[in-house]
Amino acid sequence: MRLRTIIVTFAVLLAASAFERPLERVIVGVLGQRGSREVGWIDSKQTIAIPTEFFPILDSSRFSAVLARVIGEPPDHLLLRLILDRGSEDGVAVADVVASRNGIYLGRIIDVRAKTSIMAYVSSELNKVTVRVATAGRPLGIVLGQGISGARVDYLEKNIDISVGSNVVTSEREENVPAGFFVGVVERVEPDVTRVFQQAILKLPIGLRQIEEVVVIRSRADAL
Numbered sequence: 001m002r003l004r005t006i007i008v009t010f011a012v013l014l015a016a017s018a019f020e021r022p023l024e025r026v027i028v029g030v031l032g033q034r035g036s037r038e039v040g041w042i043d044s045k046q047t048i049a050i051p052t053e054f055f056p057i058l059d060s061s062r063f064s065a066v067l068a069r070v071i072g073e074p075p076d077h078l079l080l081r082l083i084l085d086r087g088s089e090d091g092v093a094v095a096d097v098v099a100s101r102n103g104i105y106l107g108r109i110i111d112v113r114a115k116t117s118i119m120a121y122v123s124s125e126l127n128k129v130t131v132r133v134a135t136a137g138r139p140l141g142i143v144l145g146q147g148i149s150g151a152r153v154d155y156l157e158k159n160i161d162i163s164v165g166s167n168v169v170t171s172e173r174e175e176n177v178p179a180g181f182f183v184g185v186v187e188r189v190e191p192d193v194t195r196v197f198q199q200a201i202l203k204l205p206i207g208l209r210q211i212e213e214v215v216v217i218r219s220r221a222d223a224l
Contacts, residue, residue, distance in 0.1 A: 068213070068215075069085045079125070080145070082119050083118055084116060087116045101213070105129065127145040130143075131143050131170055153168060154197065
């Protein structure tokens with residue numbers, strides 16, 4: 001019995017030390033290899049191949065980035081947040097963008113401590129970001145998190161040409177958000193409650209609990 005306890009204790013300490021190991025900082029340029037990669041949808045076992053254009057290259061004169069691991073989840077699971085092992089000592093700040101290595105927008109930093117930070121997932125009600133259709137130049141609307149229901153694009157003008165299957169990416173509207181990061185695919189389009197605008201319901205390419213490692217991206221202008 002004592003031997004079993006020693007073995008279990010050693011395993012726990014070994015797992016804990018893995019999270020304490022410092023991660024190598026990213027030399028900003030490419031966030032992952034170019035090519036296609038299959039990613040599971042948040043609400044099903046379907047997979048899609050992310051096209052090569054959704055592997056954006058960061059402008060290192062405007063943005064810096066650091067790798068971070070997910071080390072936990074705050075108690076209130078309905079807020080869809082994750083705890084990361086990077087904090088203010090690593091240059092992380094509130095409102096920084098969180099993305100995957102292969103250019104998927106995952107959310108924003110909402111709280112920072114010295115050695116850790118908390119990100120709000122893209123479908124969290126604490127998250128919002130300006131987006132556009134991948135094939136269009138001008139901003140389209142704002143993605144608002146709907147909690148466990150997913151995410152939608154609001155404030156779409158009625159003359160905006162958007163249809164089921166359209167790819168939605170981050171836009172150039174926000175200075176602290178790199179453009180062209182993949183957000184999701186339009187699942188359906190419908191009028192909003194005011195009937196003045198329309199809204200688009202999105203399918204998201206990766207679920208909250210599938211996230212293990214992220215890239216935290218910060219505008220160099222914010223760091224000045």
